[in-house]
Amino acid sequence: MTDPVDREWLSPTRAWRLTECAASVSPVVNTAIALTSDAPNAGTVAHRAVQLWIKSDGYRDGDVRGRLSDAINTVLAETGGRPVVGEWTSTRARLLARASQLAERLHQGSRVISEEELRDPRRALLGTPDIVVIGQDGAIVIDLKTPTARDASIPPWIDFQLTIYAHLVQHEYGVLPRRAEVFRLNKGLMPIGVSQSSVAAALDLVEYARQADRSVATPSLETCRYCRRRIDCESHWDAAPAWTSSDCAEGAIERIERAANGVTAILLRSEVGTHWVSGVPTELVTASIGDHLRLVRLQRSKSTVDLVGFKWSRVSALSVLRDA
Numbered sequence: 001m002t003d004p005v006d007r008e009w010l011s012p013t014r015a016w017r018l019t020e021c022a023a024s025v026s027p028v029v030n031t032a033i034a035l036t037s038d039a040p041n042a043g044t045v046a047h048r049a050v051q052l053w054i055k056s057d058g059y060r061d062g063d064v065r066g067r068l069s070d071a072i073n074t075v076l077a078e079t080g081g082r083p084v085v086g087e088w089t090s091t092r093a094r095l096l097a098r099a100s101q102l103a104e105r106l107h108q109g110s111r112v113i114s115e116e117e118l119r120d121p122r123r124a125l126l127g128t129p130d131i132v133v134i135g136q137d138g139a140i141v142i143d144l145k146t147p148t149a150r151d152a153s154i155p156p157w158i159d160f161q162l163t164i165y166a167h168l169v170q171h172e173y174g175v176l177p178r179r180a181e182v183f184r185l186n187k188g189l190m191p192i193g194v195s196q197s198s199v200a201a202a203l204d205l206v207e208y209a210r211q212a213d214r215s216v217a218t219p220s221l222e223t224c225r226y227c228r229r230r231i232d233c234e235s236h237w238d239a240a241p242a243w244t245s246s247d248c249a250e251g252a253i254e255r256i257e258r259a260a261n262g263v264t265a266i267l268l269r270s271e272v273g274t275h276w277v278s279g280v281p282t283e284l285v286t287a288s289i290g291d292h293l294r295l296v297r298l299q300r301s302k303s304t305v306d307l308v309g310f311k312w313s314r315v316s317a318l319s320v321l322r323d324a
């Protein structure tokens, strides 16, 4: 292991991405990126509400659901009445419906820690698990996930993320969690297997990945989705047209249609054809006909029988390549 002072600190998410693509932690040299404003979203509000509920011991109250509802109202008040974007109505309902289940799990510990950063300087790993429960029988680490999942399987990156969190808990509190769980609002508590050997394997993987040649990029949709280098990573843009469920588009602007309701549709032409991208906030569209645009984290929509179109989402981003 090299000297930690020479090594970049990695969160579990970035560590996982590094194991999938060595180039992902290279310096970011992105062109300017435009994003939707930082309006409160359903996931952030839910996380903050659970944090307040835990910190105020609301989960120990006789009315755990009522106390969680109070915490939600406090968070909404903090946002200054701005509308919450995302699936807020269903997220709120699911969170309240599962309050008792989560409270029951938290009662298994004498100490419950919410959203506190943990660090392992020797390995240059850091992370902030949503919930850590410490009890006489050991520890439990819980990761809250608000997006709707269709099936009960846990993707490998979430498994990896929780395994690194388990290591950080052991490093900080001296006990390896006997249980790591994903708390999905539409599924409930979903366990993943954590053992000393699975933690050691994950840590070895990160060490190995740190030594890899960072000029080598290995794009895939899941790895690239939130990569900070995505907009300017040519390996990504070379690979993306072949992805069947790609969430990005690039090309020269052929048409711009601004609607009165503050959103704009853009027709892009590239070597692979034309694509409409709709619902882009008009204030983000500063480009002109002929400019080359790149957009990522779009939703797919079938605009006609055989033409795939895209729709702006709250996590989308765009960039104008002035020199393309």
Ligand code: SF4
Pocket: 017, 021, 022, 023, 024, 025, 217, 218, 219, 220, 223, 224, 227, 228, 229, 230, 233, 235, 236
């Ligand atoms: S965008 Fe994808 S291929 Fe490019 S560096 Fe990031 S993870 Fe690697």
